[in-house]
Structures are given as C-alpha cells and as structure tokens.
Amino acid sequence: MKILNFMSQETKVSKRRILLLAGISGVANSMLLVILNEAATQLRDGDIETQLFLQYLLTFLLFIFAQRTSQREAVAAVEHALQQVRIRLADKVRRSELRTIEAMGGIGSYSSLTQGANTITQSVMYLIVGVESLLVLIFASLYLLWLSPASFIIGITLISITITILVLHYQKTFHELSLAARKEGEFFELFTSMLQGFKQLKLSRRKSDAVFADITAAANETSRLKSHSNIRLLEDILLSNVAFYLLLLLIVFMLPTMVTVYEEKLFQVIATILFMMQPVYRISAAFPNISKTNVAITGLYALEEKLDSDQSVHQESPPLPFTEFQSIAINAVSFSYLDKQLNPVSQIGPLHLSLKPGEIIFITGGNGSGKSTLLKILAGLYKPEEGNLALNDTPLKVSDYNAYRGMFSAVFSDFHLYSRLYGIEDCSEKVVLKWLTTMGLNHKTEFKNGQFTNTNLSTGERKRLAFIVAVLQDCPILILDEFAADQDPEFRETFYKKIIPELKTQGKTIVAVTHDEQYFDTATRVISTNV
Numbered sequence: 001m002k003i004l005n006f007m008s009q010e011t012k013v014s015k016r017r018i019l020l021l022a023g024i025s026g027v028a029n030s031m032l033l034v035i036l037n038e039a040a041t042q043l044r045d046g047d048i049e050t051q052l053f054l055q056y057l058l059t060f061l062l063f064i065f066a067q068r069t070s071q072r073e074a075v076a077a078v079e080h081a082l083q084q085v086r087i088r089l090a091d092k093v094r095r096s097e098l099r100t101i102e103a104m105g106g107i108g109s110y111s112s113l114t115q116g117a118n119t120i121t122q123s124v125m126y127l128i129v130g131v132e133s134l135l136v137l138i139f140a141s142l143y144l145l146w147l148s149p150a151s152f153i154i155g156i157t158l159i160s161i162t163i164t165i166l167v168l169h170y171q172k173t174f175h176e177l178s179l180a181a182r183k184e185g186e187f188f189e190l191f192t193s194m195l196q197g198f199k200q201l202k203l204s205r206r207k208s209d210a211v212f213a214d215i216t217a218a219a220n221e222t223s224r225l226k227s228h229s230n231i232r233l234l235e236d237i238l239l240s241n242v243a244f245y246l247l248l249l250l251i252v253f254m255l256p257t258m259v260t261v262y263e264e265k266l267f268q269v270i271a272t273i274l275f276m277m278q279p280v281y282r283i284s285a286a287f288p289n290i291s292k293t294n295v296a297i298t299g300l301y302a303l304e305e306k307l308d309s310d311q312s313v314h315q316e317s318p319p320l321p322f323t324e325f326q327s328i329a330i331n332a333v334s335f336s337y338l339d340k341q342l343n344p345v346s347q348i349g350p351l352h353l354s355l356k357p358g359e360i361i362f363i364t365g366g367n368g369s370g371k372s373t374l375l376k377i378l379a380g381l382y383k384p385e386e387g388n389l390a391l392n393d394t395p396l397k398v399s400d401y402n403a404y405r406g407m408f409s410a411v412f413s414d415f416h417l418y419s420r421l422y423g424i425e426d427c428s429e430k431v432v433l434k435w436l437t438t439m440g441l442n443h444k445t446e447f448k449n450g451q452f453t454n455t456n457l458s459t460g461e462r463k464r465l466a467f468i469v470a471v472l473q474d475c476p477i478l479i480l481d482e483f484a485a486d487q488d489p490e491f492r493e494t495f496y497k498k499i500i501p502e503l504k505t506q507g508k509t510i511v512a513v514t515h516d517e518q519y520f521d522t523a524t525r526v527i528s529t530n531v
C-alpha cells in the first residue's frame with residue numbers, strides 16, 4: 001500500500017505502532033460485542049455479573065484509547081510526511097535549471113502538491129479505520145464461527161465474494177481516477193490561461209468562445225470520469241448492503257429450518273452480523289480512498305522524478321575562489337530549449353560575447369535572434385551544451401554556477417516584483433528613498449518595515465521599481481532586457497544620460513538589450529545578435 005510506504009519513507013514515525021494500535025482498537029471493539037452478547041444471555045437467565053460490567057468498562061476504555069491514539073498519530077504522521085515532501089519539492093524547484101521549470105509549464109504541473117496532498121490527508125483516516133474494521137471483521141467472524149459454524153460458512157462465503165468484487169472494482173476505479181486527475185490538471189491549466197489572457201478574451205467574443213469551448217470540454221470529460229468512478233463507489237456500497245441483507249435472509253429465514261441446535265443462538269448471530277455490517281461498509285469505503293491516495297502519491301513522486309531528472313537539483317555549490325572578476329566570455333555556446341516532456345527543441349547558437357569590468361554593453365538584434373537567451377546564458381541561467389562560459393579565462397565547472405550567478409542582478413522582460421527586499425533585508429530606508437526619488441517613484445510608493453507600501457503601479461513604473469530592487473542588490477553586473485522600452489521619452493533620456501553613467505561611475509558593469517539607437521553612444525560597445 002503506497003500510503004504506508006509513503007509514511008515510512010517520509011517520517012520516522014513507526015507505522016507498525018500505528019497499525020498495532022488500530023488493530024488493538026479493532027479487537028477491543030469486537031470484544032465489546034462478545035461482552036454485550038454475554039450480558040444479554042446473563043440477563044435472560046437472571047442478573048448480570050459485576051465482573052462483566054467491569055470488563056465492558058475496561059474494554060471500552062482500551063477501545064477509545066487505542067482508536068484515538070492511532071488516529072491522532074496517523075494524522076500527525078501523514079501531515080509531517082506531506083510537510084517534508086512540500087519543503088523538499090519547493091527546494092528542488094528552486095535548485096532546478098530555468099529551462100526545466102520553463103518547460104514544465106505553469107501551476108497546473110504542480111497540482112499534485114495541492115489537490116494530491118489534500119487527498120492523502122483525507123485518506124489516511126480511511127486507512128486507519130479500514131485496518132481497525134478489518135480486525136473487527138476477523139474477530140467477529142471467529143466469534144460467529146464459535147456461535148454457529150453454519151452461519152460462519154455462509155457469512156464468510158458471502159463477505160469474501162463481496163470483498164473480491166470490491167477489489168476488482170478497485171483496480172478499475174484506480175485507473176479511472178488517474179485519468180480524471182490528469183483531466184482535472186488540464187482543466188486547471190486552461191482556467192489559469194483564461195485568467196492570464198483575460199484582456200484578450202474580453203476583447204474578442206470569438207476567442208473567448210473558443211477558449212471556453214476547450215475549458216468546457218475538459219470540465220465535461222473530468223466530470224464524466226469522476227461521476228463514473230464515483231458511481232462505481234456507490235455501487236460498491238450498494239453491493240455490500242445487498243450482501244448483508246442476503247446474509248440475514250439466509251441465516252434468519254432459511255438456516256433455522258435446516259439446523260436444529262441453532263435456534264437458541266439466533267439472537268447473538270443476528271447481533272454479530274449486524275455488528276459486521278459497519279466494518280464492511282468502512283472497508284469498502286477505504287478501498288476507493290486508498291486508490292485515490294495511490295494516484296495522489298504517484299503524482300507527487302512523478303513530479304519529484306521530473307525535477308530529479310535535472311542534475312542541478314542534486315549539486316552542491318561551493319563558493320567561487322575569487323572576489324572580483326577580470327573577464328567573462330561566452331565561447332561558441334550552443335543551447336537548446338526543452339519541450340513539456342523535457343526533450344530538447346529549438347537549438348540556439350553558437351553564441352559569443354566577452355565582458356570586462358566597468359563595460360556598458362548594449363545588445364541589439366531582430367526578434368527571435370537570441371538576445372534574451374544570450375543574457376540568460378551570460379547570467380548562468382542556461383548552461384551551455386557546447387562551448388563554454390569562462391570566468392577570468394577559466395571555463396566554469398557545473399558546480400561553480402550557483403556562486404557565479406550571484407554576481408548578477410537583472411530586470412528581465414518577465415520580471416516578478418516582490419514587495420519585500422528578499423535577500424537584502426538590511427537595506428536602509430534612506431538608500432531606498434534616494435533611488436525611489438531618482439526613478440520618480442517617491443510619490444507612488446514608500447519603503448516601510450522592509451517592504452514597498454504599493455506595487456500596484458503602471459507597467460513602466462513597476463519596471464522602474466524592479467530596476468531599483470536590482471540595483472539595491474549591489475551586484476557587480478546588472479542585466480537589463482529592454483528595460484527602457486516601456487519608459488516615457490523624458491525618463492528614457494534621464495535613464496541613458498544620467499542613471500547608467502552614474503552606475504558606471506560606481507564601477508558597475510551593465511549588459512542591456514535595447515533598440516534605442518539614439519542612446520547607443522552611452523555604451524562602450526554595441527553588439528548585434530543578427531546573423
């Protein structure tokens with residue numbers, strides 16, 4: 001059972017102890033039935049013995065203690081296991097290569113982290129109750145054997161057939177549920193793309209209808225698969241009901257006509273069979289839930305396997321053996337992007353670039369000519385497949401990359417603006433205010449208690465704020481991808497004529513993709529990616 005392996009793999013909690021406690025609770029539960037039946041017999045013959053009352057009380061306390069402890073420990077263990085997986089996956093995501101994360105796509109790829117985790121949390125209770133119920137069923141069956149071997153044979157035959165059919169159903173349900181989970185993932189991805197492309201859809205009814213048709217198809221298919229598997233689950237419960245009423249029919253109406261000694265124990269037999277109903281319900285409910293958990297755990301580990309296929313996830317990164325750079329060179333670097341299955345597509349290169357401290361390099365070139373890719377290779381975000389990236393004339397080793405990337409701060413075209421200054425929390429409010437004023441944002445936002453008070457700004461203003469964050473990081477090299485493209489002419493003038501020269505004076509090296517030819521004289525060199 002995957003859930004048990006999951007718990008032992010991810011936590012130190014003893015699954016044996018939890019299962020043993022669940023078992024004790026099941027045995028104690030069955031003992032209550034035996035004691036009650038005995039009490040009923042004693043009552044029929046006279047008074048109930050005090051000893052029997054005390055036995056009932058002690059067994060009841062043991063039952064409550066074992067059930068409560070096993071359930072509490074199981075819930076705590078599974079939550080701890082999920083916490084481990086969440087943290088480990090988040091860590092693997094941040095260690096992954098950019099191209100792996102880009103190829104894996106949006107949040108839909110990570111749905112196993114949210115939906116899957118919820119399923120696992122819920123089903124651990126079903127598992128514990130299922131184990132307890134199994135023990136109740138075994139002990140109640142043995143008690144039935146002692147009461148009436150004929151009822152036991154009929155009962156065990158019917159219950160075995162019922163459970164066999166349930167297990168066979170369980171295989172099919174497992175398959176359907178995994179298909180439904182995949183479809184639901186597609187639905188969430190389409191839903192996310194609808195929100196991301198909201199403006200385009202709002203402008204075009206036809207586009208909106210076409211996207212909506214895709215969303216509807218995914219929702220319909222998810223619903224079909226889910227309702228099919230849920231109906232199968234209901235059928236399972238119905239099947240166990242039918243089996244029990246058939247069992248009672250055989251034992252109450254037919255068996256007494258065949259077995260004479262049987263009549264005096266009929267009451268206990270009926271009580272035992274009624275007592276066995278609930279465990280069979282619970283076992284039949286546990287099966288589908290455990291199958292859902294198997295799907296969820298498989299999904300979680302599949303996500304982790306995908307991340308693990310990226311070697312960088314496992315690499316440690318010692319600090320670089322230098323404090324300042326004298327040169328950086330991209331030497332005939334070729335690189336390929338990946339598709340969703342993480343297979344290489346879109347070959348780029350060979351690319352060349354050399355960089356010295358204090359240089360201001362502008363990169364220009366046509367769309368798709370590789371400007372952004374070049375910036376990302378320079379910053380160590382994409383690793384060369386051929387050629388090399390050399391620092392101070394020494395090609396970088398794979399283990400150098402993490403420390404190497406630390407030399408860069410950047411404003412990429414798809415930057416994300418964190419309102420907190422993560423990683424530079426010690427930055428003084430005075431310095432931030434100076435930059436807010438320089439960038440014309442001091443009336444738009446403030447920096448208080450380690451965060452910007454307002455990040456709901458225009459596109460150009462948000463980019464200016466991202467620039468401030470990049471500058472405050474105080475790295476030797478600043479990378480800018482078409483930073484000025486969204487800025488007004490007045491600010492553009494200030495940016496190229498005042499801000500960039502000021503950063504140069506401070507010793508910064510700047511590599512910027514730009515098409516602003518009128519300011520090319522600000523650069524020490526302009527290079528083109530056009531071939």
Ligand SMILES: Nc1ncnc2c1ncn2[C@@H]1O[C@H](COP(=O)(O)OP(=O)(O)OP(=O)(O)O)[C@@H](O)[C@H]1O
Nearest residue numbers: 102337338346348366367368369370371372373374
């Ligand atoms: N994530 C990706 N997956 C696959 N191919 C990609 C990806 N990103 C870029 N490419 C391809 O790599 C090539 C270079 O892209 P890049 O973004 O570096 O060009 P660019 O010069 O910056 O373009 P633009 O001026 O349009 O921003 C293009 O042919 C593009 O199709």
